[in-house]
Amino acid sequence: MYLSNEKRKAKDKQLRYVYYSIAALLIVIFQITFVSLIEVGGLTPNLMIILVVWITLSEGQFAGLFAGFIAGLIFDVATFDLIGTNALAQTVNGFVSGFFHKPGKEDLTLKRFSFIITVFIGSVFHNSVYFFLYLKLSELDFFSFFFKYGIATSLYTTVFAVLAILFKLPKKEVNI
Amino acid sequence: MQSLITFVTKFKEYIAFTALIIICFSLISIGDVSKIGGFRTVIIGSMAWMQGAFSWIPNPGALQNENRALRELNLQLSTEVIKMRSAVIENARLRQLIDFKETYPDTLISAEIVGKSSIELRNYVVINKGESVGISRGMSVRTDAGLVGTVIGSSDDFALVEMINNRNVKISAKILRTNISGILTWSGGEYFNLNNIPTSFDVIKGDIVLTSEYTNKYPAEIPFGVVHEVIDEKNSLFFSVKVKPYVNVFTVDQVFVVKKVPDDERNRLLIELEERLKIKKNIQ
Numbered sequence: 001m002y003l004s005n006e007k008r009k010a011k012d013k014q015l016r017y018v019y020y021s022i023a024a025l026l027i028v029i030f031q032i033t034f035v036s037l038i039e040v041g042g043l044t045p046n047l048m049i050i051l052v053v054w055i056t057l058s059e060g061q062f063a064g065l066f067a068g069f070i071a072g073l074i075f076d077v078a079t080f081d082l083i084g085t086n087a088l089a090q091t092v093n094g095f096v097s098g099f100f101h102k103p104g105k106e107d108l109t110l111k112r113f114s115f116i117i118t119v120f121i122g123s124v125f126h127n128s129v130y131f132f133l134y135l136k137l138s139e140l141d142f143f144s145f146f147f148k149y150g151i152a153t154s155l156y157t158t159v160f161a162v163l164a165i166l167f168k169l170p171k172k173e174v175n176i
Numbered sequence: 177m178q179s180l181i182t183f184v185t186k187f188k189e190y191i192a193f194t195a196l197i198i199i200c201f202s203l204i205s206i207g208d209v210s211k212i213g214g215f216r217t218v219i220i221g222s223m224a225w226m227q228g229a230f231s232w233i234p235n236p237g238a239l240q241n242e243n244r245a246l247r248e249l250n251l252q253l254s255t256e257v258i259k260m261r262s263a264v265i266e267n268a269r270l271r272q273l274i275d276f277k278e279t280y281p282d283t284l285i286s287a288e289i290v291g292k293s294s295i296e297l298r299n300y301v302v303i304n305k306g307e308s309v310g311i312s313r314g315m316s317v318r319t320d321a322g323l324v325g326t327v328i329g330s331s332d333d334f335a336l337v338e339m340i341n342n343r344n345v346k347i348s349a350k351i352l353r354t355n356i357s358g359i360l361t362w363s364g365g366e367y368f369n370l371n372n373i374p375t376s377f378d379v380i381k382g383d384i385v386l387t388s389e390y391t392n393k394y395p396a397e398i399p400f401g402v403v404h405e406v407i408d409e410k411n412s413l414f415f416s417v418k419v420k421p422y423v424n425v426f427t428v429d430q431v432f433v434v435k436k437v438p439d440d441e442r443n444r445l446l447i448e449l450e451e452r453l454k455i456k457k458n459i460q
Contacts, residue, residue: 061189084203091196
């Protein structure tokens with residue numbers, strides 16, 4: 001009985017990672033193909049941040065780090081971005097979000113207001129790293145650009161985190 | 177060894193974070209956005225195909241931006257169209273002037289109006305040519321359309337022109353169709369009055385009015401305008417004839433000075449006659 005429980009847990013974990021991978025691919029496709037449809041004043045949400053926070057709060061900081069790295073790397077490859085920029089920003093996001101992970105209370109964390117706060121904080125860190133790297137190559141002032149676009153983008157991303165909670169994913173996916 | 181494993185286990189997140197950061201910076205340092213090759217081209221191509229497949233979905237934000245850009249472009253183009261239209265009109269006018277200059281028997285000096293002044297009902301303009309090119313007092317000024325005025329003063333590089341729309345000016349004119357003569361005067365407004373035309377004479381709307389040979393001030397046969405209205409006033413022996421000048425003196429900007437001065441002997445004779453009449457009037 002104990003062994004079968006262990007096996008079931010391991011199988012569930014494998015299944016969850018498959019779901020995460022599929023979700024990451026779908027988000028990349030959505031982010032590239034459809035996100036312009038929900039553009040507001042040149043701002044678009046970064047749904048990958050939400051996924052990385054979700055994985056981090058579900059699986060812990062260690063898993064979140066790698067999830068952020070891999071998700072960012074996929075995003076870099078799929079876009080014209082310099083490889084490593086999104087990977088770095090998402091790794092930072094995963095690392096920062098990991099501090100909000102509460103082992104054994106994952107289910108509650110994902111359904112509460114703290115998830116939204118975590119997404120916002122993770123997004124702010126992500127954008128600060130990303131815009132810093134992005135603006136290093138240009139003459140633009142980092143702080144004015146970051147406060148104008150970085151914070152606004154974070155807020156817009158957070159709105160989608162609210163939607164993620166409101167819609168509530170199937171229990172199997174939420175309770176991971 | 178055990179302590180090392182414990183340390184790694186305890187700080188595995190920090191160690192992994194540091195390692196991943198180093199990997200990211202390494203990737204950034206070796207990356208080159210200007211060269212995208214290999215599998216990335218396949219992925220980007222696939223993404224582009226996907227974007228193309230869903231491009232039929234309307235994007236209100238993009239449409240709004242496109243509309244804004246098109247409106248700005250439209251404004252810019254309409255401004256250019258107006259400029260081009262002005263250039264076409266100017267070109268046509270200059271061509272007319274060149275043709276006219278080639279066919280006119282008297283020597284003409286082309287000039288531009290550089291200043292305008294209006295004092296009560298007396299209108300003057302300053303042109304940018306003067307004595308240095310042979311302009312002198314008394315020469316008539318016209319356009320290809322008709323009479324503009326006469327030079328009343330000149331310096332080396334400028335000349336002052338008394339316009340026809342001046343209450344002091346009297347122009348001896350005739351009707352081309354019937355050769356009937358009269359005196360043109362201006363008392364403000366768009367039209368001139370052709371005076372001294374008896375009601376028994378043949379004058380109709382649309383008759384062309386030219387300067388007559390009876391004046392020494394202006395050369396004869398210079399087009400002046402067209403009869404706009406003929407009013408048969410009761411209890412008067414003369415018609416009230418309104419003439420619309422060909423030249424719009426308020427918008428004219430390029431003129432010709434007819435290099436022909438009035439006959440001095442004829443002028444002197446007229447002045448003497450006027451003085452005699454004044455003396456006779458004073459005696460009476």
